[in-house]
Amino acid sequence: MSGIRIKNLRKSFGTYTALHGIDLQVPNGTLLALLGPSGCGKSTTLQLLAGFEAPTEGEIWADDVLLSSARGVLPPEKRGISLVFQNYAVWPHKTVAENVAFGLAIRRLPKAEIAERLDRTLRTVRLEALRDRYPSELSGGQQQRVALARALAVEPRILLLDEPLSNLDAHLREEMRFEIRQVHDLLGLTTVYVTHDQSEALVTADRIAVMKSGHLQQLGSPEDIFERPSNAFVATFIGANNELAGTSEGNGAIRVGSHVLTAPDRSGAAHGGTVSLCVRPSQVRLFGAEEKGLPAEGCNVLSGTVRRSAYLGEYRDVLVDLGGGRTLRAFIPPAQSFAPGSVVTALLPIGSCQILGPAA
Amino acid sequence: MGVISTDSPDSAAAATARPVMARVPLARTVVFGAVALLLFLLVVLPFGWVLNNSFHDDLTGAWTLGNYARIFQSADLLEPLFNSLLLAVATAVIAVGIGVPLAWLVSRTDLPFRRTIRVLTLTAFVTPSFIGATGWILLAAPNSGWLNALWRSLAGAEAGPLLNIYSMTGAIFICGIYTVPYSFTMVSSALDEMAVELEDAAATLGSGTLRTMLSITIPLVTPAVIASFILSFIQGLTLFGVPAFLLTPTGIPVVTTKLAEFYQLFPPEIYMAAAYCMPLLLVTAMLFWMRRRILGRKQFVTISGKSRAGRRIALGAARWPAFGAALLLPLVSVFLPYAALLLVSLTRAWGQGLSWENLSLHWYWWALFGNSETHTAIVNSLLFSTLAATMCVMLGTVVAYIVERRMVFGASLFGAVATVPIIIPGIVMSVGFFAAYTRAPLNLYGTPLLLVAAFAATFLPIAYAHGGSILKGIGPELERAARSLGAGEGRTFLSITIPLMGGGLLSGWFLVFIPIIRELSVAVFLITPKTNVMTTLIYNAKDGGNYEAVCAMSVLLLLITLALVAAAGPLTRLTTVRRTSRKSGRKTAPAEGVLPT
Numbered sequence: 001m002s003g004i005r006i007k008n009l010r011k012s013f014g015t016y017t018a019l020h021g022i023d024l025q026v027p028n029g030t031l032l033a034l035l036g037p038s039g040c041g042k043s044t045t046l047q048l049l050a051g052f053e054a055p056t057e058g059e060i061w062a063d064d065v066l067l068s069s070a071r072g073v074l075p076p077e078k079r080g081i082s083l084v085f086q087n088y089a090v091w092p093h094k095t096v097a098e099n100v101a102f103g104l105a106i107r108r109l110p111k112a113e114i115a116e117r118l119d120r121t122l123r124t125v126r127l128e129a130l131r132d133r134y135p136s137e138l139s140g141g142q143q144q145r146v147a148l149a150r151a152l153a154v155e156p157r158i159l160l161l162d163e164p165l166s167n168l169d170a171h172l173r174e175e176m177r178f179e180i181r182q183v184h185d186l187l188g189l190t191t192v193y194v195t196h197d198q199s200e201a202l203v204t205a206d207r208i209a210v211m212k213s214g215h216l217q218q219l220g221s222p223e224d225i226f227e228r229p230s231n232a233f234v235a236t237f238i239g240a241n242n243e244l245a246g247t248s249e250g251n252g253a254i255r256v257g258s259h260v261l262t263a264p265d266r267s268g269a270a271h272g273g274t275v276s277l278c279v280r281p282s283q284v285r286l287f288g289a290e291e292k293g294l295p296a297e298g299c300n301v302l303s304g305t306v307r308r309s310a311y312l313g314e315y316r317d318v319l320v321d322l323g324g325g326r327t328l329r330a331f332i333p334p335a336q337s338f339a340p341g342s343v344v345t346a347l348l349p350i351g352s353c354q355i356l357g358p359a360a
Numbered sequence: 361m362g363v364i365s366t367d368s369p370d371s372a373a374a375a376t377a378r379p380v381m382a383r384v385p386l387a388r389t390v391v392f393g394a395v396a397l398l399l400f401l402l403v404v405l406p407f408g409w410v411l412n413n414s415f416h417d418d419l420t421g422a423w424t425l426g427n428y429a430r431i432f433q434s435a436d437l438l439e440p441l442f443n444s445l446l447l448a449v450a451t452a453v454i455a456v457g458i459g460v461p462l463a464w465l466v467s468r469t470d471l472p473f474r475r476t477i478r479v480l481t482l483t484a485f486v487t488p489s490f491i492g493a494t495g496w497i498l499l500a501a502p503n504s505g506w507l508n509a510l511w512r513s514l515a516g517a518e519a520g521p522l523l524n525i526y527s528m529t530g531a532i533f534i535c536g537i538y539t540v541p542y543s544f545t546m547v548s549s550a551l552d553e554m555a556v557e558l559e560d561a562a563a564t565l566g567s568g569t570l571r572t573m574l575s576i577t578i579p580l581v582t583p584a585v586i587a588s589f590i591l592s593f594i595q596g597l598t599l600f601g602v603p604a605f606l607l608t609p610t611g612i613p614v615v616t617t618k619l620a621e622f623y624q625l626f627p628p629e630i631y632m633a634a635a636y637c638m639p640l641l642l643v644t645a646m647l648f649w650m651r652r653r654i655l656g657r658k659q660f661v662t663i664s665g666k667s668r669a670g671r672r673i674a675l676g677a678a679r680w681p682a683f684g685a686a687l688l689l690p691l692v693s694v695f696l697p698y699a700a701l702l703l704v705s706l707t708r709a710w711g712q713g714l715s716w717e718n719l720s721l722h723w724y725w726w727a728l729f730g731n732s733e734t735h736t737a738i739v740n741s742l743l744f745s746t747l748a749a750t751m752c753v754m755l756g757t758v759v760a761y762i763v764e765r766r767m768v769f770g771a772s773l774f775g776a777v778a779t780v781p782i783i784i785p786g787i788v789m790s791v792g793f794f795a796a797y798t799r800a801p802l803n804l805y806g807t808p809l810l811l812v813a814a815f816a817a818t819f820l821p822i823a824y825a826h827g828g829s830i831l832k833g834i835g836p837e838l839e840r841a842a843r844s845l846g847a848g849e850g851r852t853f854l855s856i857t858i859p860l861m862g863g864g865l866l867s868g869w870f871l872v873f874i875p876i877i878r879e880l881s882v883a884v885f886l887i888t889p890k891t892n893v894m895t896t897l898i899y900n901a902k903d904g905g906n907y908e909a910v911c912a913m914s915v916l917l918l919l920i921t922l923a924l925v926a927a928a929g930p931l932t933r934l935t936t937v938r939r940t941s942r943k944s945g946r947k948t949a950p951a952e953g954v955l956p957t
Contacts, residue, residue, distance in 0.1 A: 078846075085837040085840070089835065093859045102842065103845030
């Protein structure tokens with residue numbers, strides 16, 4: 001097992017730059033999720049880590065071993081890094097056992113040890129009963145487990161997972177999330193998990209690296225990412241979010257249209273800089289326009305018109321038109337109800353609001 | 361595991377000038393070097409020598425443009441060019457004129473015995489046209505031809521011959537009927553692949569059958585029709601055997617036979633022959649370029665036997681007349697010539713007429729065991745074809761892999777070189793290999809290697825394209841998975857890629873073997889008595905007038921070819937890797953039993 005250190009990693013394909021200098025540390029034994037929309041550079045990072053691509057600039061280290069730099073790349077087969085592919089890449093001409101034992105045979109281990117490790121790995125992913133099946137006779141989830149077992153059997157020092165659940169149906173996906181986390185807890189492998197699904201990242205990862213257009217936006221624990229996003233992009237990408245664009249009025253204040261709102265300021269922007277006020281819909285409270293004695297203490301107060309309201313059982317999802325092309329989403333208790341067209345007052349607790357800058 | 365570099369992070373900054381661990385492995389260098397060398401020897405060098413020779417004078421060896429000047433100044437050399445163009449245009453017109461309607465009948469209508477017509481057309485496909493010509497010499501030689509004899513017995517002895525196969529018309533007829541299968545296959549597969557919904561969409565908008573055919577079906581297959589016209593044109597232009605058999609005896613020269621003539625002169629005008637290849641090369645290169653433009657990247661047509669599941673156009677009362685018309689091609693390209701060859705080969709002496717006493721397997725026994733020359737040729741044909749097909753598929757597959765996975769900078773150049781022979785007519789290939797390998801330091805004249813290499817080079821484009829199309833269907837992740845588990849590039853190729861290519865490789869082997877064993881023109885300048893093959897033996901023995909032996913050899917060659925075609929399908933299916941377990945999951949084999957040790 002090794003920790004990973006990525007230093008100023010850049011990758012260009014012709015004139016297109018996929019990665020603009022990424023710095024990233026993955027301590028030994030942690031599970032890092034690389035999270036971002038498609039085209040953010042997360043898969044490129046994974047290909048670089050696995051050794052299938054050479055960086056344009058920068059270095060990748062596994063503990064004190066230099067794996068990749070612009071001057072050379074340790075070939076994939078010499079890295080001790082296992083990779084689980086999005087489409088599983090289980091070899092259709094080999095049985096489950098043959099797939100899993102492939103890496104062990106490559107290492108010329110004694111037969112007895114191969115058999116022992118094969119059995120152990122198959123047990124870990126609960127595939128003992130299917131060992132002589134061919135992949136065409138397995139379900140998607142089972143193939144996924146074969147791919148995982150194959151990667152684990154060789155006892156890699158680093159495990160890479162490339163969108164491993166995106167081809168599974170929703171129900172199975174949820175189950176496999178926990179299974180992957182369980183395997184990680186059992187083996188303690190340094191793992192990099194690429195995904196575009198924020199809830200997958202939140203469930204499985206120790207640390208999350210959010211990426212966009214080849215830049216690292218934030219690296220932190222799931223709580224950091226969700227509660228203290230470093231910019232408006234991260235806030236919007238993770239969970240539901242309201243983003244009210246405006247300009248900075250100095251520390252702790254933002255001008256949104258004619259309103260000046262206050263919130264903890266983490267944008268670092270100068271007076272007049274482009275910033276956004278971010279607040280989760282679950283923190284927004286709505287009241288009828290005629291209601292008196294609102295608990296407005298410590299809140300930003302906005303008013304608007306309800307445009308639509310959807311009943312979702314556990315809460316109501318209400319969209320409020322603030323005028324000037326701005327809208328605000330609020331998740332309110334289902335007992336409360338506003339007809340479209342009714343005028344409402346929205347309270348945004350200052351402590352739940354944040355002033356954030358745009359994406360890096 | 362796998363700690364390679366012991367650089368500490370702190371020393372890394374200081375060590376920036378030091379190259380990181382990856383060096384190009386030795387094995388990789390060796391493989392790429394070998395592939396580059398083989399491509400150079402098989403394609404670049406022969407072609408280079410033809411080009412070089414074309415600028416030299418045969419008598420003095422000095423640099424000259426005289427050879428080219430002679431082509432345009434001498435009527436002797438211009439006439440074959442015109443004759444070749446005439447033969448090519450007429451061949452293409454016949455091939456498309458018969459092949460397209462036939463394809464439509466088989467693919468789109470309720471013609472009876474469609475499968476049989478398809479199989480018979482395929483039989484014509486694999487019949488070497490010079491053997492067809494031999495059969496037709498027996499049928500339609502002006503005096504001795506059976507059809508002419510039949511005509512005389514009907515019309516009276518003083519009537520002239522009905523047919524004369526030794527004529528431009530005869531050559532056009534033979535080239536035409538043996539090229540029809542090309543256009544038939546291309547157009548029928550275009551029709552088969554076309555989605556029925558496209559026609560149905562027109563029908564739902566109120567278009568009748570005829571209207572649909574004119575405005576939907578025909579435009580959709582037009583590219584295939586044009587491409588098959590071009591391919592047929594090239595066939596007519598580059599065929600050597602048919603004009604050598606049918607036109608040379610009457611003194612009508614075409615480019616390919618004229619090339620052979622240069623070699624038979626004394627002293628042979630080999631440099632002149634090289635220059636004379638150029639007009640041929642220029643035309644084929646241009647036509648292939650046009651064909652590529654029309655077909656896009658889809659260069660080779662796959663021969664598939666699956667029939668369309670959709671509705672078929674009812675021919676009604678025309679059903680049986682149409683069947684009769686569809687049988688005409690198999691009649692003239694398979695039944696009649698095969699019957700003639702078979703009958704003559706089974707008589708002890710053809711001159712004595714058909715009688716029970718005269719029937720015998722004598723000439724087969726003679727060809728197989730009694731005569732060392734024919735025996736050697738049969739063994740050589742099988743051996744050289746096997747070696748050449750194996751070499752061709754191996755090289756083609758490796759080149760396709762390098763190109764498909766972009767393994768080295770400039771990989772596509774490998775692919776381009778491997779494709780070049782497609783524009784080189786067989787007879788020019790023969791000229792090229794003669795030029796390159798009958799001199800020091802690589803004098804291979806008289807060795808089997810010369811023929812094997814020439815055959816492999818000629819059909820390399822087929823093997824390369826076939827390998828590429830299989831590899832396109834194998835996701836690179838399957839290989840990357842193996843790499844990340846510790847398998848090197850070579851190991852990955854052998855244990856993952858090759859098994860996954862499986863039966864496709866074998867079908868590729870047949871795809872190359874079959875045209876090699878029936879190939880005449882590539883071998884024609886390269887053989888020696890020791891390295892004679894069946895095709896060249898038939899070609900040379902024909903002049904000796906021993907028709908019984910020629911026919912026996914021809915029938916043997918046909919039998920071998922047809923047997924291979926018949927075996928190719930089942931064998932390919934058999935070797936396709938099993939991908940389902942016979943007993944699912946029930947019995948658990950001991951771990952050692954299933955391990956790839």
